[in-house]
Amino acid sequence: MMSTSKAECCRHVMEGPAISSRGTRASSHAFLGVAALLFAASAVTTVVGCTTMSAMGGIPMPGGWSMSMTWMRMPDQSWSGTAAAFLGMWMAMMTAMMLPSLVPMLWRYRQALIGTSRTRLDGLTVLVGLAYFFIWSVFGALIFPLSAALAAFAMEHPTLARAMPIAAGVVVLIAGAMQFTVWKARHLACCRDVPKHGCSMPTNAIAAWRHGLRLGVHCSCSSAGLTAILLVIGVMNLTAMTVVTAAITAERLAPGGERVARGIGAVVIGAGMFLLVRAVGFG
Numbered sequence: 001m002m003s004t005s006k007a008e009c010c011r012h013v014m015e016g017p018a019i020s021s022r023g024t025r026a027s028s029h030a031f032l033g034v035a036a037l038l039f040a041a042s043a044v045t046t047v048v049g050c051t052t053m054s055a056m057g058g059i060p061m062p063g064g065w066s067m068s069m070t071w072m073r074m075p076d077q078s079w080s081g082t083a084a085a086f087l088g089m090w091m092a093m094m095t096a097m098m099l100p101s102l103v104p105m106l107w108r109y110r111q112a113l114i115g116t117s118r119t120r121l122d123g124l125t126v127l128v129g130l131a132y133f134f135i136w137s138v139f140g141a142l143i144f145p146l147s148a149a150l151a152a153f154a155m156e157h158p159t160l161a162r163a164m165p166i167a168a169g170v171v172v173l174i175a176g177a178m179q180f181t182v183w184k185a186r187h188l189a190c191c192r193d194v195p196k197h198g199c200s201m202p203t204n205a206i207a208a209w210r211h212g213l214r215l216g217v218h219c220s221c222s223s224a225g226l227t228a229i230l231l232v233i234g235v236m237n238l239t240a241m242t243v244v245t246a247a248i249t250a251e252r253l254a255p256g257g258e259r260v261a262r263g264i265g266a267v268v269i270g271a272g273m274f275l276l277v278r279a280v281g282f283g
Helices: 006-015 021-056 079-112 118-156 158-178 182-192 205-222 224-234 238-253 257-279
Strands: 058-061 065-068
Touching: 021 079, 021 118, 021 238, 058 118, 065 118, 079 118, 079 205, 079 238, 118 158, 118 205, 118 224, 158 224, 158 257, 182 205, 182 238, 182 257, 205 224, 205 238, 224 238, 224 257, 238 257
Parallel strands: none
Antiparallel strands: 058 065
């Protein structure tokens, strides 16, 4: 009976169908180039969309805040058209926000599959990325109808509208508290735990898609609190978007991710308390 050690298996993978070092470098350069172009395109699209939305202003509401036009249907638009426009903007925004932390994860995934052919390596990486952002598109598709319904309800009920600034402060407080939970730590650990060199990674499309879905679920759950902050402060607020992106990237990539997450949580709790004090009129 033949037996092969793990070291022999990995050596076989690396020496068998391995791409040449020149081909590997070219593929890696192409990967980084495409990622940079995708980030630039999504960032520009996001900035243009946010600037356009900001120029439209908002609807003044009881309680001293403004309703974003993001959740409003334009006179010449159907609700399906409005939802499609939001989803397109949402995906551009999520691509710009998540790529800084996703690219290193995809890079390590590619390193784990370095023994595959160049075509398969690139194709599997694309599948992982598509599955990852598919999860974010599902979240966007759920967020729009809920937020639009809440906005319409607030427009019709002044009492609810007046309570919205307090509700926003509570959401921010809860988001900060979430940074200290075991639930957060578990999902964050799954985001950071990307396979390194090895020969046990499946190299087929279904496995790549599933890997991307798992990564998307864990990372979206890990970012749920910080994303909620963005939604209540202003989904098209470029400053808030930049701060949230920096926080998400830091806790996923910096050494000691759990400590970074807790530090972010402390800052967020402070911000939530400030928002609550201001909302009740003592700020």
